[in-house]
Amino acid sequence: MxxxxxxxxxxxxxxxxxxxxxxxxxxxxxxxxxxxxxxxxxxxxxxxxxxxxxxxxxxxxxxxxxxxxxxxxxxxxxxxxxxxxxxxxxxxxxxxxxxxxxxxxxxxxxxxxxxxxxxxxxxxxxxxxxxxxxxxxxxxxxxxxxxxxxxxxxxxxxxxxxxxxxxxxxxxxxxxxxxxxxxxxxxxxxxxxxxxxxxxxxxxxxxxxxxxxxxxxxxxxxAAEDVPSQDPSHGPGRERGLGAGMSSRVLTDEDVSVPAGPVTIMGHLRLPAGTGPTPGVVVFAHGSGSSRHSPRNRYVAQVLHEAGLGTLLLDLLTPEEEGDRALVFDVPLLAGRLAAATGWLSRRADTGECLVGYFGASTGAGAALWAAAEPGARVAAVVSRGGRPDLAGPRLSAVRAPTLLIVGSEDRDVLRLNRAARDELRGCRCELAVVPGATHLFEEPGTLAEAAALARDWFVAHLKVSVPEPARGWRP
Structure with missing residues (x-):
C-alpha cells in the first residue's frame, strides 16, 4: 500500500x-x-x-x-x-x-x-x-x-x-x-x-x-532564486504537525491486533513514558468502524497524550466488514468488540492496572455506553463527541461511569437526541457540553480544539491523571 x-x-x-x-x-x-x-x-x-x-x-x-x-x-x-x-x-x-x-x-x-x-x-x-x-x-x-x-x-x-x-x-x-x-x-x-x-x-x-x-x-x-524550496522540511504545511512545538515522550507507539471473538480487529496503542505505570488509557470507538485513521480522533488523542494519558484508537470493524453500512449501526456488535479490547488491555503487563475510559463518536458513542452498562464493566469514564448515545437504548439507565456528552450547538438533531439520552443516564454523573457554533463534525475554527479540551479535562478528572506541567492550560 x-x-x-x-x-x-x-x-x-x-x-x-x-x-x-x-x-x-x-x-x-x-x-x-x-x-x-x-x-x-x-x-x-x-x-x-x-x-x-x-x-x-x-x-x-x-x-x-x-x-x-x-x-x-x-x-x-x-x-x-x-x-x-x-x-x-x-x-x-x-x-x-x-x-x-x-x-x-x-x-x-x-x-x-x-x-x-x-x-x-x-x-x-x-x-x-x-x-x-x-x-x-x-x-x-x-x-x-x-x-x-x-x-x-x-x-x-x-x-x-x-x-x-x-x-x-x-x-x-x-x-x-x-x-x-x-x-x-x-x-x-x-x-x-x-x-x-x-x-x-x-x-x-x-x-x-x-x-x-x-x-x-x-x-x-x-525566478529560480525566488521560488520557495520544495524540501519537505520547509514546504507548505510541514510546520504544523500535531502538538507542534511540544515534547511528548512515548513508551509505546504501535499498531496492535486485538482478538474479538471470531475476528481480529486492528488498533493503534500509544502509552506515554514515565516513572510509573500509565494511569489511564482511553479507547476510541468511531462510528464508521475506523478510529486509527480518523484525523479528528488522532487530533483528540494528541491532546490526551499531552495530558499524560494513553490511547487505543480501535477499528471496530474489519476491512471486509466496513463495506456493509448496516454494521455501523449494529451497536451490540460494536459494544462487544469494545469490551473485548478492554479485556485485552487488562491482560497486558503495561496496561493491566490502568483505568480505562471510552471516547465515542457517532454510533461509536452508543457502543461505548452499551459496553459501559455491562455488569462489572471496567470503565471509569465515557465521553461522547457528536455521538448517538440514544442507540444504547434501555441500557442507558445501567451506566455507572461518569459520562460527558459533547455536541455542537448547530448539530440540532443530534443535540435533541443527546438531551433525551442525558435524562436516561440516571445512574451516573452526566453532563452535556454544547460547543457554540459547531456542526456535527466540529469543522468550524476552534470547535474541535474546544471539544478535545473538554474531553481531556473529563478524563484527567476521572482517570486520576497527574497532568504534566507543560500541558497545564494548553489549548491547541
Whole structure:
C-alpha cells in the first residue's frame, strides 16, 4: 500500500504525474481544507497560479460522516439518489441539510478568500486537487463548478482514491492518481501525518502563492532564486504537525491486533513514558468502524497524550466488514468488540492496572455506553463527541461511569437526541457540553480544539491523571 509522509510529500509525488501540463494555461484549484497543501506543491511545480474551489459534503441526517451528496460554489449540487432511498431521507431533510451546509460553504468562501477575487477559468485548464477521495461526491461537484466557471478542460488530480471511484468520474476530462487500490479503507490510512488543515493555513498558502506569482512577474530573470524550496522540511504545511512545538515522550507507539471473538480487529496503542505505570488509557470507538485513521480522533488523542494519558484508537470493524453500512449501526456488535479490547488491555503487563475510559463518536458513542452498562464493566469514564448515545437504548439507565456528552450547538438533531439520552443516564454523573457554533463534525475554527479540551479535562478528572506541567492550560 502506498503511504505518503504528509500532504507535502503527496503533492510532490502527484506533481511528477502532471509535468506534461507545465507551460499550458493552467490554474490549480485546491479543495479546502486538506487539498490545499497538496495543491500548493502542485501549483509551484507547474509554475501555475493557485486558487481554491469550495465544496461541502451533504451528510445523511444523524450520520453526517456518510455522504449523500455535495454542493459547491455557484449553486452546483450532486446527490446520490440510491443512497437517499436506502437511508429514507425525505425531500425536506435533504433541503434542510443543504440549507445548513450552503450557509457553512458561503462562510468558508468568505474566510479563505478574504476579498481575494476568484481566478478566471475561462478557456483555461483547471487542475482540481484534493488530498484523496473516497466516494467522489465532492470531487464531482468541484469538477462541475470548474466547468461552469468556463474551464475548457478539467483534470482531477489526487494522491489516492479507490479504483472503482477513479473509473467512474465522468465530470473530469482526465483523472490523475498516484495510488488507486482495489481494496480502499480511508484516505487517512495512506498518510503517516494526516493532521487537519486550518482555514488560516489555507489563507497562508494562497498568500504565499500570490507573492510567488508577483515575484515571478516582477523579476523573471531571478525566478529560480525566488521560488520557495520544495524540501519537505520547509514546504507548505510541514510546520504544523500535531502538538507542534511540544515534547511528548512515548513508551509505546504501535499498531496492535486485538482478538474479538471470531475476528481480529486492528488498533493503534500509544502509552506515554514515565516513572510509573500509565494511569489511564482511553479507547476510541468511531462510528464508521475506523478510529486509527480518523484525523479528528488522532487530533483528540494528541491532546490526551499531552495530558499524560494513553490511547487505543480501535477499528471496530474489519476491512471486509466496513463495506456493509448496516454494521455501523449494529451497536451490540460494536459494544462487544469494545469490551473485548478492554479485556485485552487488562491482560497486558503495561496496561493491566490502568483505568480505562471510552471516547465515542457517532454510533461509536452508543457502543461505548452499551459496553459501559455491562455488569462489572471496567470503565471509569465515557465521553461522547457528536455521538448517538440514544442507540444504547434501555441500557442507558445501567451506566455507572461518569459520562460527558459533547455536541455542537448547530448539530440540532443530534443535540435533541443527546438531551433525551442525558435524562436516561440516571445512574451516573452526566453532563452535556454544547460547543457554540459547531456542526456535527466540529469543522468550524476552534470547535474541535474546544471539544478535545473538554474531553481531556473529563478524563484527567476521572482517570486520576497527574497532568504534566507543560500541558497545564494548553489549548491547541
Amino acid at each position: 502506498v503511504v505518503f509522509d504528509d500532504r507535502v510529500d503527496a503533492g510532490r509525488r502527484l506533481s511528477h504525474l502532471l509535468m506534461e501540463l507545465r507551460g499550458e494555461d493552467v490554474v490549480v484549484l485546491g479543495l479546502p481544507r486538506g487539498g490545499v497543501p497538496v495543491a500548493a506543491v502542485v501549483a509551484e511545480a507547474l509554475g501555475a497560479p493557485l486558487d481554491v474551489i469550495v465544496v461541502r459534503k451533504l451528510g445523511v441526517p444523524v450520520h453526517a460522516e456518510l455522504a449523500m451528496g455535495a454542493i459547491g460554489e455557484g449553486g452546483v449540487k450532486v446527490v446520490d439518489h440510491a443512497l437517499l432511498a436506502r437511508a429514507r431521507v425525505s425531500d425536506e431533510e435533504l433541503e434542510s441539510v443543504e440549507r445548513r451546509e450552503r450557509a457553512v460553504l458561503d462562510a468558508r468562501v468568505e474566510r479563505v478568500r478574504r476579498g481575494r477575487p476568484r481566478a478566471d477559468l475561462q478557456g483555461r485548464v483547471a487542475v482540481v486537487v484534493d488530498d484523496g477521495i473516497a466516494t467522489g461526491a465532492t470531487a464531482r461537484v468541484a469538477c462541475r463548478v470548474a466547468r461552469q466557471l468556463g474551464a475548457r478542460r478539467v483534470v482531477l488530480a489526487v494522491p489516492v482514491a479507490p479504483a472503482e471511484t477513479v473509473r467512474d468520474l465522468p465530470e473530469a476530462d482526465a483523472v490523475v492518481c498516484v495510488s488507486a487500490p482495489e481494496h480502499f479503507r480511508a484516505v487517512g490510512a495512506h498518510y503517516d501525518d494526516f493532521t487537519p488543515t486550518s482555514d488560516d493555513e489555507v489563507v497562508r498558502l494562497l498568500d504565499q502563492a500570490d507573492r510567488r506569482a508577483q515575484r515571478l512577474e516582477g523579476a523573471a530573470s531571478s
